[in-house]
Amino acid sequence: MKHLSLLVLGVGLLATPARADIDAALDQHILPGLARFAAAAETLADTAKADCRPKAVRPAYQDAFDAWMPVADLRLGPSETGALSIGFWPDPRGFTQRTLSRLIAETDPVAGDPAAYADVSIAARGFFALDMLLNDPEFSDYGADSYTCTLVATIAADLSRQADALHDDWSGDFAQTLRSAGEANNAAYLTETEAQRAIFTQILSSLEFTADKRLGLPMGEFDRPRPALAEARRSGRSLRNVLLSVAGAHDLAHALAHHDLPRTDAAFAHVQDVAARIEDPTFKDVETPQGRLRVEVLQQAIEDLRQTIVEEIGAPLGIAPGFNAQDGD
Amino acid sequence: MPRLLSTTTALALCLGGTAQAQSAAEVLDNYADIAQANYTDSLTAARSLQDAVTALIDSPSAETMQAARDAWLKARVPYQQTEVFRFGNAIVDDWEGKVNAWPLDEGLIDYVDGAYGGPTDANQLAALNVIANPTFTLSGTEIDASDITPTLLQDTLHEADGIEANVATGYHAIEFLLWGQDLNGHQPGAGNRPWTDYATGEDCTHGHCDRRADYLSAATDLLVSDLEWMAAQWAADGDARTTLTQDETAGLSSILTGMGSLSYGETAGERMRLGLMLNDPEEEHSCFADNTHNDHFYNGVGIRNVYLGEYVRTDGTTVSGPSVSDLVAADNPELDQEMRTRLSHAVLALGRIKTAAEAGFAYDQMLARGDEGGEALIMGGVDGLIAQTRSIERVVSALDLGGISIEGSDSLDNPSAVFQ
Numbered sequence: 032m033k034h035l036s037l038l039v040l041g042v043g044l045l046a047t048p049a050r051a052d053i054d055a056a057l058d059q060h061i062l063p064g065l066a067r068f069a070a071a072a073e074t075l076a077d078t079a080k081a082d083c084r085p086k087a088v089r090p091a092y093q094d095a096f097d098a099w100m101p102v103a104d105l106r107l108g109p110s111e112t113g114a115l116s117i118g119f120w121p122d123p124r125g126f127t128q129r130t131l132s133r134l135i136a137e138t139d140p141v142a143g144d145p146a147a148y149a150d151v152s153i154a155a156r157g158f159f160a161l162d163m164l165l166n167d168p169e170f171s172d173y174g175a176d177s178y179t180c181t182l183v184a185t186i187a188a189d190l191s192r193q194a195d196a197l198h199d200d201w202s203g204d205f206a207q208t209l210r211s212a213g214e215a216n217n218a219a220y221l222t223e224t225e226a227q228r229a230i231f232t233q234i235l236s237s238l239e240f241t242a243d244k245r246l247g248l249p250m251g252e253f254d255r256p257r258p259a260l261a262e263a264r265r266s267g268r269s270l271r272n273v274l275l276s277v278a279g280a281h282d283l284a285h286a287l288a289h290h291d292l293p294r295t296d297a298a299f300a301h302v303q304d305v306a307a308r309i310e311d312p313t314f315k316d317v318e319t320p321q322g323r324l325r326v327e328v329l330q331q332a333i334e335d336l337r338q339t340i341v342e343e344i345g346a347p348l349g350i351a352p353g354f355n356a357q358d359g360d
Numbered sequence: 361m362p363r364l365l366s367t368t369t370a371l372a373l374c375l376g377g378t379a380q381a382q383s384a385a386e387v388l389d390n391y392a393d394i395a396q397a398n399y400t401d402s403l404t405a406a407r408s409l410q411d412a413v414t415a416l417i418d419s420p421s422a423e424t425m426q427a428a429r430d431a432w433l434k435a436r437v438p439y440q441q442t443e444v445f446r447f448g449n450a451i452v453d454d455w456e457g458k459v460n461a462w463p464l465d466e467g468l469i470d471y472v473d474g475a476y477g478g479p480t481d482a483n484q485l486a487a488l489n490v491i492a493n494p495t496f497t498l499s500g501t502e503i504d505a506s507d508i509t510p511t512l513l514q515d516t517l518h519e520a521d522g523i524e525a526n527v528a529t530g531y532h533a534i535e536f537l538l539w540g541q542d543l544n545g546h547q548p549g550a551g552n553r554p555w556t557d558y559a560t561g562e563d564c565t566h567g568h569c570d571r572r573a574d575y576l577s578a579a580t581d582l583l584v585s586d587l588e589w590m591a592a593q594w595a596a597d598g599d600a601r602t603t604l605t606q607d608e609t610a611g612l613s614s615i616l617t618g619m620g621s622l623s624y625g626e627t628a629g630e631r632m633r634l635g636l637m638l639n640d641p642e643e644e645h646s647c648f649a650d651n652t653h654n655d656h657f658y659n660g661v662g663i664r665n666v667y668l669g670e671y672v673r674t675d676g677t678t679v680s681g682p683s684v685s686d687l688v689a690a691d692n693p694e695l696d697q698e699m700r701t702r703l704s705h706a707v708l709a710l711g712r713i714k715t716a717a718e719a720g721f722a723y724d725q726m727l728a729r730g731d732e733g734g735e736a737l738i739m740g741g742v743d744g745l746i747a748q749t750r751s752i753e754r755v756v757s758a759l760d761l762g763g764i765s766i767e768g769s770d771s772l773d774n775p776s777a778v779f780q
Contacts, residue, residue, distance in 0.1 A: 111746070112633065112637075115633070115634070115637055116637060119637075123482055123524075123525070124463065124465075124482060124525060125480055125482050126638055126640065130638075150639075150729050150730040151639070151729060152637070152638050152639040152640065152729070153637040153638060154638055154640075219750075221754070225753075225754075228753075251522065252522055255521070255522045259482075260482075353620075353753040353756075354620040354621065354623075354624045354625065354749050354752070354753060355624075355625065356624065356625055356629050357625055357629075
């Protein structure tokens with residue numbers, strides 16, 4: 032159950048032209064990030080098409096996930112819905128495992144049809160379906176001629192198609208919608224400040240999601256840690272995803288801010304320092320008091336970074352976060 | 361900060377019967393009055409449910425079973441409208457998991473179909489079936505469940521092992537006990553638990569009918585006592601009311617936080633779009649009774665209630681008074697018009713889902729893979745709720761509420777006090 036802090040823009044002085052901030056966020060972070068992701072997803076699809084067995088696919092899978100993380104937490108415009116079918120997580124009720132098992136048990140013919148695969152449950156699409164099929168012993172022991180192998184190639188092809196669509200949708204209409212904020216025909220963003228706030232909210236909600244979910248879920252309660260809930264633990268990416276998402280938020284903050292951010296940079300460096308002390312990349316050691324403490328220190332450092340960004344970027348711009356998609360319980 | 365004190369206005373508003381001059385204090389009072397009425401109505405309806413459950417247990421039959429189901433469906437109408445009091449009011453958030461927790465691993469409570477499976481990695485108690493098991497082990501401790509009591513449900517079973525899906529109390533646990541699992545997949549039809557699950561002697565089906573009756577009775581008693589408590593919190597000296605009204609700016613923020621969070625993250629996101637994208641027929645809010653269309657619809661009505669400052673009670677009378685709408689309209693009539701229009705559009709879009717469901721196109725059919733009509737209906741509701749969230753953000757800005765942070769409800773969440 033989640034609280035939310037609802038802040039409001041005090042009508043403040045605008046330090047820089049808002050339009051330039053929006054352009055920078057798009058041109059320096061979001062659009063190139065999505066282009067890199069689309070290219071990496073295409074390589075993944077090509078790789079899986081040539082050889083769909085885990086050993087062949089895993090490296091391209093890792094690269095594509097790396098490319099996704101800097102833009103993974105956007106929940107704006109085409110990403111509002113599009114991101115969910117690329118990275119369906121967290122999954123505390125085990126939908127991914129259940130849905131994949133059912134497809135395989137029924138040898139559902141949809142596995143041979145990348146176009147039709149777009150209608151399949153998001154639990155069986157995107158990175159986390161691949162994470163399980165490529166790395167979980169329950170699935171990953173499959174041969175080149177198996178149903179599962181075809182399924183992996185199809186999920187990779189579907190992912191590549193989604194990456195292209197996301198990049199196209201952002202590059203075209205939606206980027207223009209953000210850039211034309213405040214113009215007479217723009218019904219989505221009535222002022223430039225609204226568009227700035229929308230992007231600003233993405234930075235903060237990404238950091239909040241990382242602290243609360245990527246770290247908070249495996250931490251669990253002190254006497255009941257839950258390392259099995261760590262994100263992408265099967266591929267060993269849990270800590271890496273934390274670091275890449277925080278770096279993405281930091282990068283977007285710089286693009287949006289348009290001025291030096293010494294306090295934000297210091298808080299970001301602190302995140303990296305404390306993250307370097309974590310010994311287990313999948314947070315398995317949250318079961319020990321020392322291991323848990325190290326993750327908790329990282330969580331606190333990310334919360335501090337978030338707070339610093341609010342003060343160093345939000346306050347001068349006179350903006351504060353709006354509602355984010357993770358409000359709710 | 362309390363600049364809103366000055367935003368009184370004598371504008372004649374098109375809200376029939378609304379008071380003339382509105383101050384933030386009056387708006388908060390009216391909101392608290394609506395909350396009190398809405399929770400009191402929920403309590404009254406829960407007491408009717410309690411009577412119906414008693415009748416079912418005393419004289420089990422198809423008729424008393426149906427009467428209990430009807431009472432449950434009626435009880436949902438006022439309750440779902442109260443969900444807009446969550447998120448902004450910590451006292452509600454801290455409490456609501458007892459009455460409306462969802463989704464649940466129902467195998468914790470009673471028998472389930474074989475396809476449900478057993479314990480999972482995420483929940484070792486997913487198939488515990490306490491009705492069939494008078495003793496069981498929880499985190500290494502032997503639990504005596506020979507008497508099924510409200511205390512056992514509330515203190516031992518609910519969220520057992522720290523797992524939120526272990527829902528032992530509230531509307532959805534009762535729903536499961538009245539309907540049973542919906543085994544129709546994406547086909548029409550709700551759960552079909554036979555009334556003989558509550559029969560005595562040899563007529564009893566699925567075993568342990570006496571324990572099942574004890575469970576249903578205990579869960580219903582708890583629902584009533586929990587709603588009694590919450591209705592009291594909104595009475596004249598209740599904690600919810602005094603907390604809300606002690607700081608006008610924070611109070612208004614609470615109202616708008618509830619509206620925005622219920623619209624966007626909770627209903628549009630978690631309950632509607634996610635279920636649709638998962639294509640899972642049981643990933644709907646009232647999956648046993650197939651009442652999800654009403655859950656969403658009355659959420660939408662509740663959000664609109666608190667903006668307009670009016671609530672139609674279950675006895676047909678109306679509580680109304682100074683509203684957030686009045687405050688916005690005083691300085692920004694165009695924004696007020698936009699907000700009202702979007703609230704109406706969202707209610708209408710949610711109403712289309714309800715209309716289709718009541719005409720026979722069940723919500724779980726709408727969730728089926730590739731069902732374009734169902735997807736359009738559900739996404740229409742989602743889009744309406746997201747659009748109104750954008751207007752709620754504008755209202756927050758227009759009222760210039762200043763840097764307020766709303767107290768969180770979950771110990772896991774470190775309330776982020778921005779602009780401290």
